[in-house]
């Protein structure tokens with residue numbers, strides 16, 4: 039089977055039509071006028087009103103992506119998410135996020151070849167499989183796997199490369215050396231481009247790692263995350279990992295390595311659309327977490343590890359799995375009204391709804407809903423999930439939608455799509471990480487170009503004690 043990237047769209051016009059119909063519906067219900075206060079360059083310091091959880095805070099400027107929360111639109115590198123889903127693919131979108139522009143043919147071919155080469159991580163898989171992956175939280179396994187990708191001591195780990203005192207403002211002077219040098223693939227060694235000139239990096243390290251610039255590590259992580267995730271899924275379902283297929287796309291390989299079956303063109307296309315939809319989303323918790331770690335000039339593998347940790351939470355990336363559990367608990371479309379009434383009475387949050395930024399329908403849900411319906415046509419169990427979801431959505435939009443602008447978010451329909459694609463429930467969040475690694479790494483690269491360590495303040499309300507009472511008197 040010779041699946042060329044361009045053929046991704048040839049046999050799946052009906053998917054493209056569904057996406058363009060969703061785009062048309064969005065334009066009927068809202069407009070994509072950008073919010074001027076969030077799309078015009080400003081001089082620092084910036085005036086902004088900040089609420090709990092840094093709500094409203096502006097962390098940086100970016101050209102990578104824009105979330106129009108008021109109107110419900112999403113843009114990557116200037117392109118509307120509907121157009122990217124209709125006409126592009128995950129590899130091309132990853133290039134766009136990382137480089138700020140679309141690739142030409144030769145650049146795209148080279149980028150895909152680099153992604154393909156970075157899939158070859160036998161040492162890392164062997165090291166990860168030394169842990170009880172079958173029993174662990176899959177996101178914990180993914181963090182181990184990501185750490186194992188960075189196997190060799192980097193020049194930053196070695197004492198002589200530690201920032202010198204006068205240069206290292208706020209550096210944690212007692213950073214712990216890695217006491218047991220690990221071995222591994224050459225390309226697992228990574229250092230920030232920006233750090234090279236600042237500290238006394240030995241010339242020899244520079245030559246050997248010039249090919250390990252930020253971009254190579256990003257490609258390594260984007261590609262390897264899919265291999266690690268698929269391997270974790272196989273092990274958790276009592277199978278052995280499957281080697282990636284040299285002729286399949288990123289999306290098709292993810293499904294193939296997870297299920298052992300080469301996906302149909304429609305399955306591949308919908309997986310690819312889901313990867314595009316989850317690739318980037320502004321300063322969400324996991325992206326911000328990865329950037330905070332990167333801002334200390336820790337390395338990119340540690341930073342992505344922080345992103346995985348944050349994404350695990352049920353208020354963030356963990357919601358997609360909770361949604362399917364919730365829909366199964368409701369059981370049928372007829373039960374949705376009564377179930378919802380009880381949750382509302384208890385002021386419980388409904389998984390898959392609401393968003394810190396979107397106060398309109400999440401454009402990603404606009405695309406995932408019809409794709410879920412399309413896939414569920416031939417799947418009785420998924421059909422019931424979809425119909426239950428639609429029934430519940432109607433109830434929520436009529437109440438919370440009107441009262442508090444709470445609408446379905448990306449996690450509401452993604453689990454139904456993944457169920458139809460044969461992805462186990464407990465792997466939905468790792469699949470989210472597979473896609474989001476593109477956004478995490480792109481924003482890290484962009485931020486450290488003009489790096490400033492993230493260090494917000496807290497209001498202290500703890501009072502002051504002036505006289506210390508010895509223990510024996512307390």
Ligand code: SDX
Pocket residue numbers: 091318319320321322323352353354355357386387388389390391392393394395438442444447448449
């Ligand atoms: C993702 O940031 C991103 O971009 C994230 C993400 C990405 O791509 O990276 O889009 C991915 O994380 C999507 C969100 C997935 N999480 C869920 O579906 C979990 C359920 N959603 C909620 O927990 C909540 O909506 C959040 C966490 C997503 C947003 O929470 P906020 O902005 O902190 O809102 P809040 O908790 O302050 O709620 C404001 C009001 C409250 O009511 P009042 O106290 O004012 O009366 O809205 C209510 C909340 O009770 N509310 C909900 C609700 N979400 C908010 N009520 C019922 N169900 C909900 N889901």
